[in-house]
Structure formats: structure tokens, C-alpha cells
Amino acid sequence: MIVPISNTPPPTPTAVQQAKSGGSAKQAAEAAAKAAGLEKNLLTKSEARQILNLSKSECTPTSIQKQYDRYFNANAVDNGGSFYLQSKVYRAKELLDFHMKEKERDAREKKMEEEVPKE
Numbered sequence: 082m083i084v085p086i087s088n089t090p091p092p093t094p095t096a097v098q099q100a101k102s103g104g105s106a107k108q109a110a111e112a113a114a115k116a117a118g119l120e121k122n123l124l125t126k127s128e129a130r131q132i133l134n135l136s137k138s139e140c141t142p143t144s145i146q147k148q149y150d151r152y153f154n155a156n157a158v159d160n161g162g163s164f165y166l167q168s169k170v171y172r173a174k175e176l177l178d179f180h181m182k183e184k185e186r187d188a189r190e191k192k193m194e195e196e197v198p199k200e
Contacts, residue, residue, distance in 0.1 A: 129172070135177075152170045
């Protein structure tokens, strides 16, 4: 009997598996981003802000959502818009949301480290 050889690489561990194996929070976040496909996303933060027409100082969760709603609806295919542009708006929001959550998490961790009394 001939057994076919598979050309697929072995599965990579998931973010949860890596986190459980003792990796740091940052490593777990990077693994989660990779698993979510954000690493494949070629947008940078500045490009994402540009797509949503936001400056660095204006980049808050509320303003991201507001601009997302505005541009996503403006480019709706039902209204003669472009699916490509709509997907760019979606990916820009996705990337900025991810970085905002990461920023909040880092701030919480820093605050917790400051609250722990040093011996």
C-alpha cells in the first residue's frame, strides 16, 4: 500500500496553547494577532488612520467607530459603493481596535506593576 506524502506543514500551536505554555502576555498577544490573521494584514497603523481620516491624537475608540460607520455605510454595495473600499475600511477599524485594546492592556499591566509594593 502506498501512503501519499502530505505537503502541508505541521499545525502551529494556537495562541491559547502558547499562552498556557508559559509565554508572556506580549507573546500571547502576538500569537493571537497571528492566529487572527492581522499579521497578514499589510496595513500599518498610520495607513489605517489615514483610511478612516483620523489623526494620531483623534484616534479614540469612539472616533474610530464613528468614522467606521460613516465610511462603511458610504461605501455600501447596495448604495452603489465599492466592496473593496468597504473591506479597506473594515480592515482599518479591525487593526486600530486591536492596537487600542493592546494599548489598554499594557496600561492596565503597568498600573498593576506600580501598585505591587516593592520589597
